[in-house]
Amino acid sequence: MALSNLQGRVAWIFERADFDIDEIVGVKNIKIQDVEKLADMAMREFEPEFHAQVQPGDLLVGNHNFGYGHPHYPPMIAMRHLGIAGVIAESFAPGYWRGEVAMGFPQVCCPGILDAVDRWDRVEVDWTAGIVRNLTRGSSLPFEPLAEADRQMLEAGGLIGYLHARARAEQDIEATS
Amino acid sequence: MGSTIAEKILARAAGLASVKAGDEVRAKPDFVIAYDFPGYTNVIFRQMEEDFGIEKVAEPERFALFIDHMVPAVTPEEEDLHRNTRDWGKKNGVPVYERLGIGHHVASELGYATPGAFVVHFDGHVSQMGTFGTLAMGIRRHLLEAFVNERIQMQVPATVRVNLHGETGPGVMARDVFHHIVRELGPAACRFQVLEIGGDGLAGISVDGRQTINCLAMFTGAVTAIMNPDDLTLPIARERARLDIEPVFSDADASYSAVHDIDVKALEPVAVVPPSPRNTQNLADHAGTEVQVGYLGSCASGRLEDLEIAARVLKGRHIKPGFQLHVVPTSQAIMEEASRRGYLTDLIAAGAFVTSSSCDYCFGRAGVMTAGQRAVSTGTLNVRGRMGSPDSEIYIVNAAAVAASALTGKITDPRPYLQ
Numbered sequence: 001m002a003l004s005n006l007q008g009r010v011a012w013i014f015e016r017a018d019f020d021i022d023e024i025v026g027v028k029n030i031k032i033q034d035v036e037k038l039a040d041m042a043m044r045e046f047e048p049e050f051h052a053q054v055q056p057g058d059l060l061v062g063n064h065n066f067g068y069g070h071p072h073y074p075p076m077i078a079m080r081h082l083g084i085a086g087v088i089a090e091s092f093a094p095g096y097w098r099g100e101v102a103m104g105f106p107q108v109c110c111p112g113i114l115d116a117v118d119r120w121d122r123v124e125v126d127w128t129a130g131i132v133r134n135l136t137r138g139s140s141l142p143f144e145p146l147a148e149a150d151r152q153m154l155e156a157g158g159l160i161g162y163l164h165a166r167a168r169a170e171q172d173i174e175a176t177s
Numbered sequence: 178m179g180s181t182i183a184e185k186i187l188a189r190a191a192g193l194a195s196v197k198a199g200d201e202v203r204a205k206p207d208f209v210i211a212y213d214f215p216g217y218t219n220v221i222f223r224q225m226e227e228d229f230g231i232e233k234v235a236e237p238e239r240f241a242l243f244i245d246h247m248v249p250a251v252t253p254e255e256e257d258l259h260r261n262t263r264d265w266g267k268k269n270g271v272p273v274y275e276r277l278g279i280g281h282h283v284a285s286e287l288g289y290a291t292p293g294a295f296v297v298h299f300d301g302h303v304s305q306m307g308t309f310g311t312l313a314m315g316i317r318r319h320l321l322e323a324f325v326n327e328r329i330q331m332q333v334p335a336t337v338r339v340n341l342h343g344e345t346g347p348g349v350m351a352r353d354v355f356h357h358i359v360r361e362l363g364p365a366a367c368r369f370q371v372l373e374i375g376g377d378g379l380a381g382i383s384v385d386g387r388q389t390i391n392c393l394a395m396f397t398g399a400v401t402a403i404m405n406p407d408d409l410t411l412p413i414a415r416e417r418a419r420l421d422i423e424p425v426f427s428d429a430d431a432s433y434s435a436v437h438d439i440d441v442k443a444l445e446p447v448a449v450v451p452p453s454p455r456n457t458q459n460l461a462d463h464a465g466t467e468v469q470v471g472y473l474g475s476c477a478s479g480r481l482e483d484l485e486i487a488a489r490v491l492k493g494r495h496i497k498p499g500f501q502l503h504v505v506p507t508s509q510a511i512m513e514e515a516s517r518r519g520y521l522t523d524l525i526a527a528g529a530f531v532t533s534s535s536c537d538y539c540f541g542r543a544g545v546m547t548a549g550q551r552a553v554s555t556g557t558l559n560v561r562g563r564m565g566s567p568d569s570e571i572y573i574v575n576a577a578a579v580a581a582s583a584l585t586g587k588i589t590d591p592r593p594y595l596q
Contacts, residue, residue, distance in 0.1 A: 018364050018455050020560060027562030065365035065398060069453060069560050073216075094369045094400050095301055095317060102318040148201045149330040159318055160228050163325060167229075 003155050006086050006106060006125040007135075008057035010117050012047065014089075018068040021096065024075035031074075038078035054082050059123060061113055062089030067096020076100055086125065088113050088132060088143070101150050104158030108132065110143035179428025181336040182405055183371040186312040186425060190295040191328075198335035198434070203328040207294040207420055210303070211320060212243040212280040212536075213262035217299050221321050222265050229325045236327075237270035241289060243280025244273060247542065248535045278508025278534035279476040281305055281313070282388070286510055288417035292406045292424035297323050302476050302557060304399070305392035308384060309414035310406035310424050312371075315395070334400050335434040336427075337367045340376030343442030348592035350486070350575040351386025352478055352555060353447045355393045360447070360457035361439055368398035370434060373427065375405060378441055384410055385480035392477045393557065396454040446590060449573035452561045460574055466588045468572070470552035471496075471579045472564070473529075474505030475539045478555035481511055481520075483576035488520035490580035490594040491527035497586040502579070503544045504531045529583070541565050553582040 022030050025041045032038050043050035060079065066089035076084075086106035090113055100107055108125050110116075110132050117123060121136040125143070133140045146154070149162075156162040180188070180195060188196045190204035211218050225231045234240055242262055250256040259275075266273035277283045281303040289296060292310035296303065301315030316322075322329045339358060372394045374387075382390070387404055394402030405426045406414060415424070448463045450456040473479060473487055484506060496502050504524050506512035512534060515521050525531055537543040539556040545565030546552060552564055552571050559571035574582070577591035584594070 018453060020453065022560070022562075027560070027567040030562070065368065068364055068398075068455070070558050070563075091365065091368060093365070093398060095315070095395060097369075098319060099317045147332040149332070152330075159321060160224065163229070163322060166326075166330070 003127040003151070005127060006057070006059060008059045008085055008123070009055065010061050010119055010121050010123060011054045011058035011084065012043070012050065013061045013114070013117070013119055014066065015063055015114070017064040019062055019066050020069035021067050021071050021075045022069065025078055029074070030072050033074070035077055035081050038074050039081040042075065042078040042082060051082065054084065056083035057085045058083060060084055060087045061117055062087060063114060064090040065093050066091065067093040071096040071099060073099060073103070076103070076105055080105060088123070088125065090114060101153050102159040104154060104156070104161070106154055108143050110141055112141050116141050178432050179430040181371070181373060181431040181433070182310065182403055182425055182427045183312050183336050183373070184333060186293055186295050187333050189293070189422070196333045198333050198432070200333045201330070202333055203330055204295060205328045206239065206297045206323050207291065208239055208241060208289045208296045209320070209323040210241045210243065210281065210284050210289060210296060210298045212245050212300070213258055214246055215258060217318070217320070218242065218262060219258060221324050222261070224321055225324055231325055233269045234271065234324060240269070240271040241284060242266050242271055242273045243283060244275040245278065245280045245534070246536045246540070248276060248537065276509065276533070278506070278510065279536055282476050282507045285309060285388070286417070286508060288419040290414060291418040291420045291422060292411065292414050293422045294420055297329065301395040302392050304394040304401040305388045305476060307391040307394070307401055307403035308387040309410050310403065312401060312403055314401045334369060334371050336371040336373050337399070338433040338436045339372060339374045340436065340438045341374065341378030341382070342376055342438060342440045343378050344381040345441050345444055348577050348590070348595050349444050349446055350577065351382055351389040352575040353444055354382065354386070354441050355390045356447045356449050356457040356573070357441065357444055358439060359396055359455060362397060362437060364396060364455035365398045366435070367394070370399055372397055372399035372402040373404070373433070374402060376438070379404065383482055384413065385482040388480065389477050446575055446578050446592070448588060449559055451559045451570040451572065454558060454560070454573070460578060460588065460590055463572065463588045464590055466551070466572070467586060468551045468553050468582055468588060469500060469586070470544070470546055470550060470564070471500065471502040471583045472505070472538050472544060472552055472554040472556055473576050473579045474503065474507065475556045476507060476536070477557045478576050479505060479507035479511070481514060483555065484511070484515045484520045484524070485518070486577040486595070487580035488523040490577050490591055491529065491584070492523040494527055494584055496528040496583040500583050500586050501544065502529045502583040503538050504529045505538050506534050508534050553579045553588060555579055
């Protein structure tokens with residue numbers, strides 16, 4: 001099963017390097033588990049109209065070392081609930097990366113992305129070609145290939161699906177050998 | 178071309194003669210460790226059964242659970258989580274270590290930090306075990322993979338080598354050295370890589386200090402940190418090691434993605450300024466800033482040398498009236514030894530509030546601040562809300578500086594108190 005390309009608008013650009021994603025919902029809300037409440041709080045400090053503007057399939061763009069600090073899961077749970085389909089950043093902090101890939105949430109490490117997009121540009125992540133296309137500008141930029149396990153995990157929709165898929169693949173190998 | 182210690186450990190764990198950075202491998206962790214926490218262990222236990230039909234882990238001796246957060250419990254729900262952990266441990270034949278201290282530190286005390294071993298946890302601070310030549314990685318929810326499969330799929334990380342040079346002056350601690358590394362290299366220098374620390378300056382850093390440095394590796398972006406075991410750490414680690422495996426060491430011609438040299442001779446005490454662990458500055462630049470709370474503890478700091486130096490600063494003095502100084506040793510074994518040596522007596526006499534070991538002061542569950550308050554802390558992290566209100570602030574400083582600041586109610590350079 002190949003990954004479907006992502007296509008959507010750049011709903012927001014986090015320009016700060018080492019961005020702490022907990023700020024998306026606000027640190028004081030980080031223990032809230034109700035997804036509706038989380039989604040309601042998301043991005044209020046950045047763009048009060050975000051909820052009205054965002055559409056399913058939209059993407060976020062980040063700077064270097066996106067997700068640095070001590071990332072928790074609620075901010076991106078909120079973002080997915082609002083329709084965000086993935087994050088493209090100059091680079092990622094590994095703890096954040098691991099956590100979100102395990103949730104099946106596509107993350108794309110694309111050096112140069114900050115200069116390559118403006119907010120609301122329509123972009124496409126082409127997994128096969130390994131490029132991010134800016135459909136608005138007509139430009140493209142290569143992204144760093146996914147590690148094998150990460151690719152399989154995104155294809156399987158997250159960690160649980162990935163582990164099941166691998167177990168099935170191993171059974172198939174045993175059955176045919 | 179030779180191999181790094183991390184490559185050698187992963188080669189053995191993957192059952193291969195050698196591996197190189199970038200290789201995709203399936204590695205068998207020698208130990209899988211975790212503390213119980215809602216959303217992690219309870220979910221793993223449930224997923225094991227419901228999603229994978231696994232009633233019990235294979236090879237229970239490879240697993241260890243720790244109860245260190247929410248200790249003591251303050252709600253029935255917390256105690257319920259702990260009880261479920263104990264029950265799960267009993268059913269699986271997996272040891273549950275409780276009330277011994279902060280889990281991954283206790284894991285080192287109990288010999289899980291076997292030189293040459295590969296260890297996984299969900300929490301990244303487990304990198305502390307790298308002090309003993311153990312490759313210990315925090316892999317967040319991927320830990321489930323280690324509970325349901327013998328091996329975990331991973332890419333061999335590259336290694337960044339940092340050579341320390343020189344010896345720090347009095348009142349400058351390993352805590353300062355680590356944050357100075359972040360200041361020099363930046364918060365992303367080791368992203369997705371192993372931070373290997375060595376150099377002639379390492380000889381001057383105690384085992385406690387090395388645990389401090391390795392524990393905090395994540396703030397350089399590293400997936401873990403490791404030091405080649407030496408004459409100081411090898412005898413300790415081998416005596417308590419749980420596995421009979423040969424220690425391994427980086428080859429002289431090992432390949433590193435970068436090599437950095439950092440001289441710590443002229444280093445001054447630092448303050449990591451809120452709200453990010455990337456903000457290392459000289460403490461002197463913030464001296465005089467008013468603080469109301471002090472926290473001396475955590476898996477990063479709170480070991481004997483931290484308690485000793487704080488006791489030395491505070492001995493025969495008294496903290497400022499109204500100041501809240503929380504002292505929480507990293508483990509009960511450390512607390513016992515600190516008691517035997519009289520450090521706790523000096524700390525208590527000076528007005529410190531000393532409690533048994535727990536993670537709870539570090540993550541804002543105990544000793545919390547309200548809006549507008551400010552702390553000096555040896556906790557792991559200074560992000561907003563880490564110790565209570567998002568409108569409180571945390572300055573990370575070394576243990577001596579926490580003690581000195583408790584005397585004055587202001588961020589204070591500890592060195593004059595150590596003469």
